[in-house]
Amino acid sequence: MSTYKLFLLPGDGIGPEVMAEVEKIAAFFTQQGVAHFEIERGLVGGAAYDAHGQAISEADMRRAAAADAILLAAVGGPKWDGVPYDVRPEAGLLRLRKDFNLFANLRPAICYPALADASSLKRELVDGLDLMIVRELTGGVYFGAPKEIVDLGKGQKRAVDTQVYETYEIERIGRIAFELARKRRNKVTSSEKHNVMKSGVLWRDTIIDLHKREFPDVELDHMLADALGMQLVRKPKQFDVIVTDNLFGDMLTDVAAMLTGSLGMLPSASLGEVDQKTGRRKALYEPVHGSAPDIAGKGLANPIAMIGSFGMALRYSFGLSDLADRVEAAIAAVLAKGYRTADIKGGAPQSVSTGEMGEAILAELKAAV
Ligand code: IPM
Numbered sequence: 328m329s330t331y332k333l334f335l336l337p338g339d340g341i342g343p344e345v346m347a348e349v350e351k352i353a354a355f356f357t358q359q360g361v362a363h364f365e366i367e368r369g370l371v372g373g374a375a376y377d378a379h380g381q382a383i384s385e386a387d388m389r390r391a392a393a394a395d396a397i398l399l400a401a402v403g404g405p406k407w408d409g410v411p412y413d414v415r416p417e418a419g420l421l422r423l424r425k426d427f428n429l430f431a432n433l434r435p436a437i438c439y440p441a442l443a444d445a446s447s448l449k450r451e452l453v454d455g456l457d458l459m460i461v462r463e464l465t466g467g468v469y470f471g472a473p474k475e476i477v478d479l480g481k482g483q484k485r486a487v488d489t490q491v492y493e494t495y496e497i498e499r500i501g502r503i504a505f506e507l508a509r510k511r512r513n514k515v516t517s518s519e520k521h522n523v524m525k526s527g528v529l530w531r532d533t534i535i536d537l538h539k540r541e542f543p544d545v546e547l548d549h550m551l552a553d554a555l556g557m558q559l560v561r562k563p564k565q566f567d568v569i570v571t572d573n574l575f576g577d578m579l580t581d582v583a584a585m586l587t588g589s590l591g592m593l594p595s596a597s598l599g600e601v602d603q604k605t606g607r608r609k610a611l612y613e614p615v616h617g618s619a620p621d622i623a624g625k626g627l628a629n630p631i632a633m634i635g636s637f638g639m640a641l642r643y644s645f646g647l648s649d650l651a652d653r654v655e656a657a658i659a660a661v662l663a664k665g666y667r668t669a670d671i672k673g674g675a676p677q678s679v680s681t682g683e684m685g686e687a688i689l690a691e692l693k694a695a696v
Pocket residue numbers: 402403417420577615
C-alpha cells in the first residue's frame with residue numbers, strides 16, 4: 328500500500344473546523360487499508376502570525392516542500408487587519424502559491440441536483456451545471472512589480488499594482504485548459520479585456536496561436552471578462568472550461584460558486600509543473616471560500632468544499648480516482664438525503680452542524696465499503 332504525505336494547514340476562522348472533517352475521512356481510508364495517509368500539521372495566516380510573527384514559518388515551508396500534497400483551509404480575519412502588509416494572513420497563502428510555482432488553479436463548479444434550489448438563480452439555469460474555471464495563479468496583478476504606495480507630498484499618494492504576463496505563462500495555463508477540455512465537453516472559453524489592457528491583447532493572441540498549433544480539435548471562443556461575468560449569471564450552462572488570469576479568475580470563481588448554491592461548496596486544486604524526472608507535481612488543495620470569521624467556532628461552516636478539495640488531491644496528486652469518485656458520490660448522497668448546513672439550507676426544515684455533515688459523509692463512505 329502506498330503512503331501519501333499530507334501537510335495540513337487549517338489556518339484561520341472556520342479553517343480548523345472544516346479541516347477536522349477531512350482528517351476523519353483520511354483516517355478512515357488509512358484504517359481501511361485503501362491508502363496510507365501520513366499527516367503533518369502546520370500554521371498559516373493569522374494563526375502563524377500569532378505564533379511566530381510571520382504568515383508562514385520557514386519550518387512549515389520546508390514541511391510543505393516535503394509533502395506529497397498540501398491541504399489548506401482558509402486564512403485571514405478582522406483580528407489581523409492592522410498587521411504589516413508583508414505578514415498579513417494572505418501573504419502565507421500567496422507565498423505557498425508563488426514559491427511552489429502553483430500556476431494552475433482548477434476551480435470546478437458543479438451544481439448537485441439536490442441543491443439547485445439553494446442557488447440564487449432559477450433551478451433550470453443551474454440544475455446539472457458542470458463547469459471548470461482554470462485560473463492563472465502565480466502571475467498578473469497579484470505579483471507584478473512595482474506594487475507600492477508612493478508618497479507624493481501635500482497629502483497625496485500614488486498606489487500602483489502591475490498587471491503583467493509573459494507568453495510562456497499564458498501558454499502553460501492555456502495548455503492546462505485545453506487538455507482538461509479534451510476530457511470534458513471539448514470547449515474552452517478564454518477571457519480577458521483586450522479592449523482596454525495590453526496584457527489582454529497578448530493573452531488573446533497567445534491563446535489563439537496555441538490553439539492553432541496544438542489544440543485545433545478543441546472548440547475555442549473568447550469573451551471579455553465583464554461580459555463573461557454577465558453570461559455566468561445569465562446562462563451558465565453554455566460553458567465547459569473557462570481560462571482566465573489571476574484577478575478575473577478570483578472574481579469569476581466567487582460568482583461561479585454561488586451558482587452551485589453556496590461558496591461553501593467549491594473545492595480547488597492549485598498545481599505546479601509536472602517534474603519530468605519523477606512525473607509528479609507540487610500541489611495545494613483549498614476550498615474557494617474564505618475564513619468566514621463571523622461564523623467561526625460555531626459549527627455552522629459547510630465542510631463540503633474542504634472535503635471536495637481532499638477529493639481533488641486524491642485524483643490529481645495521488646492518482647486515486649476511484650477513491651475520489653467515492654468521496655464525490657458520498658457528498659452527492661448526503662445532499663440527496665437532505666443533509667444541509669446553514670449556508671445551503673434553502674427551504675429545508677433544519678440544518679446540520681459542520682461535524683454532523685462530516686459524519687454523514689463518512690457514514691456514506693463506510694456504508695459503501
Ligand atoms: C482565493 C482567495 C485569495 C485570492 C486570497 C485569500 C488571497 O480569495 O483563493 O480566491 O485572492 O486569491
